Amino acid sequence: MDKKEIIDKQKKYLFSCVATYYDEPLVVDHAKDQYVYDTDGKEFLDFFGGILTVSVGHCNEKVTKAIDEQTHKVQHMSTLYANEPQVLLAEKLAQITPGRLEKSFFTNSGTEANETAVLLAQIHTKCQDVITLRHSYSGRSYLALSLSAQSSWRLMPNVVPGVHHIANAYCYRCPFGLTYPSCDLKCAKDAEEAIQTMTSQGRVAAFLAEPIQGVGGFIVPPKEYFKEIVGIIRKYGGLFICDEVQTAWGRTGGKMFGIEHWGVDPDIMTFAKGMANGVPIGATIATPEVADSMKGNTISTFGGNPVTCTAAHATIQVIEEENLVENARVLGNRLRDGLNALKDKYPIIGDVRGMGLMQGMELVGEQKKPDIENTKRVMELTRKHGLLVGKGGTYGNVLRVAPPLFGSVLWSVGSVKTLLGYH
Numbered sequence: 001m002d003k004k005e006i007i008d009k010q011k012k013y014l015f016s017c018v019a020t021y022y023d024e025p026l027v028v029d030h031a032k033d034q035y036v037y038d039t040d041g042k043e044f045l046d047f048f049g050g051i052l053t054v055s056v057g058h059c060n061e062k063v064t065k066a067i068d069e070q071t072h073k074v075q076h077m078s079t080l081y082a083n084e085p086q087v088l089l090a091e092k093l094a095q096i097t098p099g100r101l102e103k104s105f106f107t108n109s110g111t112e113a114n115e116t117a118v119l120l121a122q123i124h125t126k127c128q129d130v131i132t133l134r135h136s137y138s139g140r141s142y143l144a145l146s147l148s149a150q151s152s153w154r155l156m157p158n159v160v161p162g163v164h165h166i167a168n169a170y171c172y173r174c175p176f177g178l179t180y181p182s183c184d185l186k187c188a189k190d191a192e193e194a195i196q197t198m199t200s201q202g203r204v205a206a207f208l209a210e211p212i213q214g215v216g217g218f219i220v221p222p223k224e225y226f227k228e229i230v231g232i233i234r235k236y237g238g239l240f241i242c243d244e245v246q247t248a249w250g251r252t253g254g255k256m257f258g259i260e261h262w263g264v265d266p267d268i269m270t271f272a273k274g275m276a277n278g279v280p281i282g283a284t285i286a287t288p289e290v291a292d293s294m295k296g297n298t299i300s301t302f303g304g305n306p307v308t309c310t311a312a313h314a315t316i317q318v319i320e321e322e323n324l325v326e327n328a329r330v331l332g333n334r335l336r337d338g339l340n341a342l343k344d345k346y347p348i349i350g351d352v353r354g355m356g357l358m359q360g361m362e363l364v365g366e367q368k369k370p371d372i373e374n375t376k377r378v379m380e381l382t383r384k385h386g387l388l389v390g391k392g393g394t395y396g397n398v399l400r401v402a403p404p405l406f407g408s409v410l411w412s413v414g415s416v417k418t419l420l421g422y423h
């Protein structure tokens with residue numbers, strides 16, 4: 001099929017809500033390492049990796065080989081039968097995740113991972129109320145849509161009761177009009193009044209948060225934030241569910257998991273995206289006593305699938321063997337320097353933020369007004385010049401830069417220069 005046929009069939013046969021970037025959708029033909037090729041043969045440097053997912057490169061040789069071998073051994077049996085790849089992956093997660101996280105449940109997406117986490121917290125605490133943050137994104141199921149706090153992604157009125165959204169730590173647009181550090185972390189401290197006023201009987205099942213809000217536009221809370229807010233949640237009997245769907249696997253540089261930068265151990269963690277370098281997987285890991293409180297029958301037909309678990313194990317092995325967590329820190333610093341230099345030069349860049357190879361630029365006009373039109377323009381121009389970056393933020397005015405974790409500093413610098421060339 002040529003490009004036009006694919007776009008025509010997409011319009012005819014897919015739900016019209018399947019959103020694509022760019023005025024004309026980019027039709028991908030194939031990809032290798034950091035490069036993506038469209039159906040016209042044009043090469044793109046991929047600085048978004050299918051939304052922070054292809055972290056060790058497209059069609060990574062080691063991951064592909066492991067998948068291929070497992071595919072020829074056994075592809076599927078369901079969780080009704082034990083298999084080696086599933087327990088090997090679960091053991092690996094128990095070894096590398098922080099604190100006492102030990103038991104895992106595998107699914108197929110971040111949405112399901114978060115569903116599992118919230119259900120587990122509610123069962124464990126015998127409480128329904130969940131506190132989460134404005135500008136968060138948790139997925140597209142009924143519950144996950146209710147947990148998400150960006151109106152454009154919420155397709156229905158708030159349907160699941162007991163979900164409360166409090167102000168996030170969005171320092172560039174402080175919801176309380178304050179400035180860090182003189183704000184004294186008002187946003188975190190506000191959780192106490194939220195619990196006292198919005199929950200039933202002043203109890204809470206969980207606080208669900210991303211270390212860095214991804215879809216929200218790479219919003220990074222201050223370094224004391226999680227200790228403060230998780231302390232309050234625990235005081236009222238709640239668990240901390242850390243959504244690492246975007247921030248895990250070295251993405252934030254220097255640490256395998258995003259929350260490790262804040263020195264707080266979650267009770268439950270969720271993963272998806274980069275975990276298997278693009279093979280669909282979701283995982284929820286919890287401390288043993290929390291995990292074991294989910295009794296009775298539960299099943300995920302594809303969860304713990306031997307092929308996807310093998311892909312995840314191989315991806316984690318590549319990240320460890322090739323020292324990509326440290327590489328993301330070094331490259332991330334270099335990239336950040338380049339983006340800061342752009343900010344000094346162009347007033348349209350209101351804020352540069354992120355960690356490691358997860359860097360965002362918020363584009364604004366007068367008085368920080370979100371510049372949606374120019375964000376779209378930069379997206380089109382980067383595409384034209386062969387660079388793929390992402391867009392995000394509640395107001396659609398944040399450029400998201402998230403290249404694969406490997407590579408040399410040199411191509412990072414080269415890419416920043418490419419970005420510079422668009423202005």
Ligand SMILES: Cc1ncc(COP(=O)(O)O)c(C=O)c1O
Pocket residue numbers: 051108109110111112114137138139140210214215243244245246272273
């Ligand atoms: C932080 C976060 N949690 C959960 C999800 C949902 O994951 P999925 O799209 O795999 O269901 C996403 C997706 O973007 C995400 O960014």
